[in-house]
Every structure is written in structure tokens, then in C-alpha cells.
Amino acid sequence: MTASLVGTGTLARLAVRRDRVLLPVGILGITIFAVSSAKATLALYPTVASMDAGIKTIFASPSAVALYGPISDPTDPDALAVVKTTMFGAVLLAIFGYAVVRRHTRSEEEDGRFELVGAGVVGRRAPLTAAVAVATAAVLATCLLTGLGYAAIGMDVAGSLAAAAGWAATGLAFVGLAAVAAQLASTARGCAGLTMGALGVLFLLRAIADAGTGVPGWLGWVSPVGWTSKAEAFGADRSWVVLLGVGLLAVCLLAAFALLQRRDLGAGLLPARRGRANAGATLAGPVGLAWRLGRSSTIGWTVGMLVGGLVIGSLAKSAMDMFADPAIADLLRKMGGGVGLLSDVYLSTELGFIAIIAAAYGVTTVLRWRAEETQGHTELVLATADSRTRYAASHLLVALLGTAALVFALGLGTVLADASGGGTLGGAGRVLPAALIRLPAVWGCVGVAVAAIGWFPRWTAAIGWGALAFFLVVGEFGGVFGMPQWLMDLAPFTHVPRMPVEAFAWPPTIALTAVAAGLCIVGVLGFRRRDIG
Amino acid sequence: MSAPIEISGLRKSFGTTVALDGLDLTVAQGEIHGFLGPNGAGKSTTIRVLLGLLRADGGQARLLGGDPWTDVAQLHRRIAYVPGDVALWPNLTGGEVIDLLARLRGGLNAARRDDLLARFDLDPTKKCRAYSKGNRQKVALVAALSSDAELLLFDEPTAGLDPLMDRVFRDHVDEVRTEGRTVLLSSHILSEVEALCDRVSIIRAGRTVESGSLAQLRHLTRTSVTATLEHPPSAAELAALTGVHDVVLDGSRVTLSADTDHIGAVLSALGAHGIQTLISQPPTLEELFMRSYAS
Numbered sequence: 054m055t056a057s058l059v060g061t062g063t064l065a066r067l068a069v070r071r072d073r074v075l076l077p078v079g080i081l082g083i084t085i086f087a088v089s090s091a092k093a094t095l096a097l098y099p100t101v102a103s104m105d106a107g108i109k110t111i112f113a114s115p116s117a118v119a120l121y122g123p124i125s126d127p128t129d130p131d132a133l134a135v136v137k138t139t140m141f142g143a144v145l146l147a148i149f150g151y152a153v154v155r156r157h158t159r160s161e162e163e164d165g166r167f168e169l170v171g172a173g174v175v176g177r178r179a180p181l182t183a184a185v186a187v188a189t190a191a192v193l194a195t196c197l198l199t200g201l202g203y204a205a206i207g208m209d210v211a212g213s214l215a216a217a218a219g220w221a222a223t224g225l226a227f228v229g230l231a232a233v234a235a236q237l238a239s240t241a242r243g244c245a246g247l248t249m250g251a252l253g254v255l256f257l258l259r260a261i262a263d264a265g266t267g268v269p270g271w272l273g274w275v276s277p278v279g280w281t282s283k284a285e286a287f288g289a290d291r292s293w294v295v296l297l298g299v300g301l302l303a304v305c306l307l308a309a310f311a312l313l314q315r316r317d318l319g320a321g322l323l324p325a326r327r328g329r330a331n332a333g334a335t336l337a338g339p340v341g342l343a344w345r346l347g348r349s350s351t352i353g354w355t356v357g358m359l360v361g362g363l364v365i366g367s368l369a370k371s372a373m374d375m376f377a378d379p380a381i382a383d384l385l386r387k388m389g390g391g392v393g394l395l396s397d398v399y400l401s402t403e404l405g406f407i408a409i410i411a412a413a414y415g416v417t418t419v420l421r422w423r424a425e426e427t428q429g430h431t432e433l434v435l436a437t438a439d440s441r442t443r444y445a446a447s448h449l450l451v452a453l454l455g456t457a458a459l460v461f462a463l464g465l466g467t468v469l470a471d472a473s474g475g476g477t478l479g480g481a482g483r484v485l486p487a488a489l490i491r492l493p494a495v496w497g498c499v500g501v502a503v504a505a506i507g508w509f510p511r512w513t514a515a516i517g518w519g520a521l522a523f524f525l526v527v528g529e530f531g532g533v534f535g536m537p538q539w540l541m542d543l544a545p546f547t548h549v550p551r552m553p554v555e556a557f558a559w560p561p562t563i564a565l566t567a568v569a570a571g572l573c574i575v576g577v578l579g580f581r582r583r584d585i586g
Numbered sequence: 587m588s589a590p591i592e593i594s595g596l597r598k599s600f601g602t603t604v605a606l607d608g609l610d611l612t613v614a615q616g617e618i619h620g621f622l623g624p625n626g627a628g629k630s631t632t633i634r635v636l637l638g639l640l641r642a643d644g645g646q647a648r649l650l651g652g653d654p655w656t657d658v659a660q661l662h663r664r665i666a667y668v669p670g671d672v673a674l675w676p677n678l679t680g681g682e683v684i685d686l687l688a689r690l691r692g693g694l695n696a697a698r699r700d701d702l703l704a705r706f707d708l709d710p711t712k713k714c715r716a717y718s719k720g721n722r723q724k725v726a727l728v729a730a731l732s733s734d735a736e737l738l739l740f741d742e743p744t745a746g747l748d749p750l751m752d753r754v755f756r757d758h759v760d761e762v763r764t765e766g767r768t769v770l771l772s773s774h775i776l777s778e779v780e781a782l783c784d785r786v787s788i789i790r791a792g793r794t795v796e797s798g799s800l801a802q803l804r805h806l807t808r809t810s811v812t813a814t815l816e817h818p819p820s821a822a823e824l825a826a827l828t829g830v831h832d833v834v835l836d837g838s839r840v841t842l843s844a845d846t847d848h849i850g851a852v853l854s855a856l857g858a859h860g861i862q863t864l865i866s867q868p869p870t871l872e873e874l875f876m877r878s879y880a881s
């Protein structure tokens with residue numbers, strides 16, 4: 054046992070050294086985001102009484118519960134202060150933990166660096182153990198700092214502890230799941246697909262458990278994403294949920310060790326299959342190649358979007374049931390909206406949120422183009438008669454059409470589920486335009502990444518993901534932080550007409566499309582004139 | 587018609603690293619041109635400038651009479667390239683990659699492809715991630731050699747090939763030569779260069795230090811001579827002869843090195859002192875390279 058762990062300490066130190074930027078940025082970024090958002094909310098609403106009744110209602114609505122989880126105690130200002138960040142932060146933390154594990158396991162193996170390391174005095178389990186140890190430490194540090202931060206700004210101590218524990222449960226679970234996925238998949242992309250796919254499914258499961266009507270109570274406990282909700286910080290304060298995370302991490306680690314014992318370095322568990330001896334008719338030009346490279350990921354994301362749409366559509370009815378309560382309906386009517394419009398508010402909120410996920414697919418597609426370059430594949434293609442413009446255009450085409458397919462699948466899923474549940478949302482004519490209107494903003498996110506690849510290729514990932522995270526924070530939290538309007542205006546999603554609540558409008562649609570096109574053109578021009586490699 | 591490759595005064599820097607510092611290179615129509623130099627000398631950089639992957643900072647580079655940066659699509663139909671580090675798409679098979687690259691270039695000679703697959707003993711149905719290093723190299727070689735390209739750019743094409751496959755490669759390059767096509771071959775394998783190349787260029791630190799046929803280059807070096815003489819002269823007398831260096835006199839035994847151009851005169855001067863035994867060694871290619879690489 055110990056022999057297989059020789060070298061773990063050295064490898065862990067190497068990992069920390071390599072991640073000396075990523076780790077502090079991740080830990081402090083998530084902590085500051087959560088604590089400062091809580092502080093800002095408390096400053097706005099020091100007591101529950103001061104909190105606008107409308108705000109409480111909105112956070113209690115199923116669409117908000119599906120996104121943010123339930124409010125643990127509507128009478129406690131602390132609980133209201135963290136409602137928006139708790140679920141969001143748990144997801145960020147899950148991604149953070151997974152990213153650290155993947156970086157130091159499958160990615161290292163894929164790039165061939167494990168081979169050098171593995172030839173040294175290093176036990177078979179050491180690299181995985183080191184990666185899991187660093188990721189665990191990073192997750193726990195984030196949770197601990199956030200809990201301390203909450204207590205430091207005067208929030209309830211037991212509640213702060215429970216908030217940290219809930220996050221730790223979810224974060225550690227994903228460290229474990231990523232460790233298993235890194236053994237199952239034979240590529241870093243496959244590992245990403247498995248873990249992020251699991252995150253999506255488990256998030257939806259939690260959303261259904263939290264916001265659905267008539268779902269069994271135990272369902273909320275099945276999803277590790279739901280453990281954050283179940284901690285009910287500043288309410289029931291179930292700090293012990295952290296044990297669920299520790300337990301799942303331990304089980305996953307044992308499973309990962311068992312898998313590791315059975316597989317070869319560099320391989321996954323699935324054996325390499327033989328393929329065709331000749332290229333098929335579609336693998337003929339740059340577009341065929343770009344599609345072939347993005348095919349499985351595009352199909353996976355499209356199916357995910359369809360499922361997301363199905364969940365939105367099937368939750369619509371319970372969302373409306375809640376407004377059947379005459380007191381709430383009356384309140385909302387007084388606030389100026391008709392009950393008839395509530396389904397529209399629900400639809401536009403959910404679609405707006407998921408459209409950002411479609412933009413994430415667009416960014417990963419542009420990053421695949423960049424990876425092609427760093428891995429030396431672009432060089433092979435550009436040494437043939439393919440021009441740079443055509444090469445760039447083919448990757449761009451997959452990103453733009455792929456995001457369109459995703460957004461369409463989202464709308465389609467919503468329509469199908471809603472139709473079978475009674476048509477609360479108003480049919481395809483109302484839902485599909487509401488989904489597709491987000492497309493120009495999604496393309497804008499793609500455009501930012503393309504511009505980065507043209508002019509700052511080494512920073513493509515940082516700029517692409519950074520911009521998306523910025524747009525998300527601005528859209529979701531700009532109001533809480535009291536951000537200036539010009540800052541909010543930088544995010545493309547700010548300008549999208551919130552159909553069907555708002556009417557369709559040409560000017561923002563044309564402007565967003567033009568900006569997206571402009572960014573893409575600028576990026577391709579940059580790509581044409583720079584060195585490859 | 588101009589030469590397929592004409593480079594003069596080519597410069598390229600990466601930040602503060604100067605990779606090419608006024609490089610000159612001319613490759614004539616129909617020749618196999620060896621491209622040599624120590625690690626980091628700038629060979630791959632030169633080839634990547636010729637492919638339009640890198641933009642030169644200064645100097646002239648002409649490829650098949652065109653500008654390698656602007657005339658990409660038109661020029662690349664006429665060339666084929668094998669990179670030094672062959673990176674292939676892990677989830678495509680070798681056969682798919684060969685076909686894809688050929689189609690991107692604008693056509694495939696199917697009969698030649700099948701012949702090459704057989705001679706290189708390559709299984710085209712394997713996924714690229716499952717190939718060994720040498721087999722990945724073969725995929726790139728088959729893709730390049732199955733084309734009708736008039737100019738072939740090879741960057742260390744045989745690193746990783748076994749001797750048998752190395753032999754197959756050499757046979758194919760010979761065929762390319764008889765067809766009158768042109769090859770630029772960057773390599774660290776001296777025997778390969780000696781066997782294949784008509785002319786070579788040696789570069790160091792981004793500059794050309796030698797260029798010419800192997801016979802011409804040999805003339806730039808010295809022949810080592812060891813002789814036993816009946817009446818050995820003084821060391822100083824020997825050292826005074828033109829083209830003689832490093833004289834060591836040990837009793838009747840003398841060792842010296844002589845410029846290859848003056849070897850005849852040196853031998854007759856030694857003859858006057860009564861040669862009893864004589865060993866004369868022409869420079870090996872290795873010595874030639876060592877001298878150009880090091881100084």
C-alpha cells in the first residue's frame with residue numbers, strides 16, 4: 054500500500070507549484086464572490102421586514118428555486134443574503150475541484166508528461182492521490198474561508214459553518230467523481246464530458262427535487278449537488294452533510310484505485326477499437342474535419358439541452374400552481390404584472406440562464422480549435438492547400454451552427470414537455486422565438502473567444518471563460534452589487550429582449566448580431582496574420 | 587525557371603530569441619538537399635516559414651517561385667510536408683488521416699497509397715492514439731509520399747523508424763529523385779544524408795555556415811596522415827610546409843593533418859624523407875559536421 058504511494062508528497066508540491074495562480078484565484082475568487090455578495094445584500098436589507106415582499110416572493114417561486122435552491126428560512130435575513138450565491142457557488146466549487154483533479158491526472162497522461170514522472174521513483178497510485186489531495190485541500194480551503202468570512206461579517210456562526218459544510222459536501226463529491234472519470238475516459242476531453250455531464254444531470258435532479266411538485270422527499274438527497282440545499286444553512290443548519298461528501302469521495306477514490314489497477318498508462322478502460330481504412334465521404338475538407346472533431350461533443354450538449362428544455366417545460370405547471378395562491382397572485386397583480394404573464398416571466402428567466410450554458414459550449418468549441426493548434430494538428434492541415442480563412446471559417450461554422458442547434462433543442466424540449474403537461478407556456482410559437490432570440494448574444498460570447506484566438510492565442514481559454522463568467526456575474530448579480538449601468542451594458546445578455554415578457558425588437562437583435570460578426574471577423578483576420586504554433 | 591527554394595538573409599525572432607539570423611539557402615530543381623545543423627539551429631523554423639506557418643521578420647524567401655506567406659493555397663497544392671513531431675488526431679484512423687490530408691491537398695494517388703501502405707507495413711485501420719511513434723511517422727510519410735507533389739519538405743522524417751523502414755524510405759526518396767522532383771531533408775542521421783543527398787547546407791545559430799556538394803565540403807577539411815620515415819626531418823621543417831597542421835614527431839614516426847587541397851604536395855615532401863609505412867585517412871562526414879557544428 055505505502056509503496057504505491059511513494060512520491061505523493063513531491064507530486065503534490067509540483068501540482069501546487071504549477072497551479073500557483075489557478076489555486077489562489079479559484080479559492081479567493083469564490084470566497085470573495087460569496088462573502089461580498091452576502092455583505093451587499095445585508096447592507097441593502099438589514100432586516101427581513103425591510104426586504105421587499107416582492108423579492109421574497111420571487112426567490113420563493115419555483116423558477117428561482119429550480120435555479121438557486123430553496124430558501125432555508127424566509128424569516129432570517131442571513132438566509133436571504135446567501136440564497137443567490139449558495140447553489141451557484143456550489144456549482145463553481147464542483148467545477149474547480151474537478152478541474153484541479155483533471156489537470157493533474159488525465160491531462161498530464163494525455164500530454165505524455167506522466168511517462169517521465171512514472172519512470173521516476175513514483176508509486177502507481179501517487180499521481181492520482183496527489184491530485185485528489187491538492188483538489189481536496191483547495192475545496193476545503195474555499196469552504197473554510199467562506200464560512201469564516203460569513204461569520205466575520207456578523208452572520209450566524211452555526212449557519213456559516215453549515216454553509217461551508219454544504220459546499221464541502223458537493224465540492225468533495227465532485228473531486229471524487231472526477232477521479233473516477235479520469236480513469237474511465239482515455240482523453241482529457243472525455244473526462245470533462247463525463248464529469249460535466251454528471252454535474253448537469255445531478256443539477257437537474259436537484260432542481261426537480263427542490264422545485265417539482267409531488268416528487269418523493271428522498272430524491273433531494275440523491276444528488277450531491279442537492280447536499281448543498283440540504284445543509285439548509287441559516288435554517289436547519291445540517292453541518293453533518295459534509296460527511297456525505299467525505300463518504301462519496303472515499304468510495305470514489307477506492308473505485309478509482311481499483312480502475313487504475315486494471316488499466317495501462319495512457320489508456321482508458323474502453324479498449325481502442327479499429328476503424329475504417331479509408332476516410333468517408335464527409336471527411337473531405339476542413340469543414341468535414343471540424344465537424345468530425347466536434348461531432349460527439351455537439352451531440353452530447355444538444356441532448357443535454359433537450360433534457361434541460363424538458364425539465365423547464367415539465368416544471369412550468371408546478372410553477373404556475375404556486376401562483377394559484379390568491380394572496381401571491383394578488384400581490385403580483387398589484388406589482389403591475391398580470392397572472393397571465395407569470396408563465397412568461399418563468400420562461401424568460403429559465404431560458405436566459407440556460408442560454409449562457411449554450412455559450413459555454415461555444416467557448417469549448419473555439420478552445421478545441423486552439424487545442425488543434427497547440428497539439429500540432431493545425432500545422433498538418435495548413436501545410437496542405439487549405440487556406441487559413443477556410444480553416445478558421447470551418448471551426449467557426451461548427452461553433453455558430455452548434456450553438457444554434459443547442460438553443461433550438463432547448464426550446465424544442467421545453468415545448469414538448471409543456472405540451473404534454475397542458476401547454477402552460479403557450480406552445481411552440483411562443484417558446485421557440487423566446488429561445489432563439491438569445492442566439493445573437495450567445496454568438497457574441499463565441500465572438501469574444503474567436504477574437505482572442507486571433508490576437509491573444511495563449512490567452513484564449515482565460516479570455517473566453519473569463520468573459521463568460523463576467524457576463525454571468527453581471528447578469529445574475531449586477532443588481533445586488535449595484536454595478537454601474539455601463540458595466541452591465543458590456544454583457545450581451547443585458548440587451549436581449551426578454552421574450553415573451555418583452556416584445557421582439559429588431560435594433561438590439563441586429564446590433565448583437567453585428568457585434569458578434571464583427572468580433573468573429575476581427576478574430577479571423579488576426580488568425581490570418583499571426584504565427585501558427 | 588527559378589529554383590524551388592530560394593532564401594536569402596532570412597530573419598525570424600521569437601520575442602528575444604533570435605531563431606534565424608540572416609539565413610541563406612538555395613535548393614535546385616530535382617536535387618535532394620540535406621539540411622543540417624545542431625539542435626535549435628533553426629531548421630524547423632526555416633521549414634515552417636517556407637510553409638507559411640510563420641511570418642518572417644526580414645529577408646527573402648521564395649518557394650516554387652511564389653511567396654510562401656501570401657500564395658499559400660496555390661503553392662501548397664504542389665508540396666508535401668512531414669513534420670518532425672508528428673501529431674495526429676487521436677480519434678481518427680491512420681487511413682482516414684492519409685485520405686484527409688490528400689483531399690485537402692487536392693487529390694490522392696490511390697494506387698501509390700496502397701503500395702506505400704504495403705511497403706511500410708502500416709495498418710490503416712488503427713486509431714492514431716494506438717500507433718507507436720514510428721507508425722505515426724509512417725502515416726505522415728505515406729500521406730506525403732503518395733502525393734504527386736513536386737517539392738517534398740521533410741523535417742527529420744526517419745527519427746523513430748526502424749532500419750528496415752528507413753531502407754524503404756530511402757528507396758522512395760531515390761524514386762522521387764528519378765522522377766525529377768525536389769526534396770529538402772532536415773536530418774541528424776549522417777549516414778542517411780550521405781546516402782541520399784546531392785547537396786547539403788549546414789546551419790548554426792540561424793546562419794548558413796556551409797553549403798555545397800559533399801565532395802566540395804570534404805575539400806574544406808583536412809586529411810590525417812601517419813607515416814614512419816627513414817630520415818625524419820625536424821618538426822619545424824614539416825610544419826613550415828603549406829597546408830600542414832598539428833605536427834607530432836615521435837622518433838621516426840610522424841603524425842600530421844593536411845588540408846585536403848594540399849595533400850599531394852605534402853605526400854611528395856614526405857616521400858623525399860623515405861616513407862616506410864603510411865596511413866592516410868580522408869575526413870569522415872562526421873568530422874566534417876563536428877567541425878561545422880562546434881566552432
Ligand SMILES: Nc1ncnc2c1ncn2[C@@H]1O[C@H](COP(=O)(O)OP(=O)(O)OP(=O)(O)O)[C@@H](O)[C@H]1O
Nearest residue numbers: 586600603605623624625626627628629630631632
Ligand atoms: N514558437 C517558438 N517560440 C519561441 N522560440 C521558438 C519557437 N520555435 C522555435 N523557437 C526557438 O528558435 C530556435 C530554432 O528552433 P528550431 O526548432 O528551428 O530548431 P531546429 O534546428 O529545428 O532544432 P532541432 O534539431 O532540435 O529540431 C530555438 O532556439 C528555439 O528555441
Ligand SMILES: [Mg+2]
Nearest residue numbers: 629630670741
Ligand atoms: Mg527541428
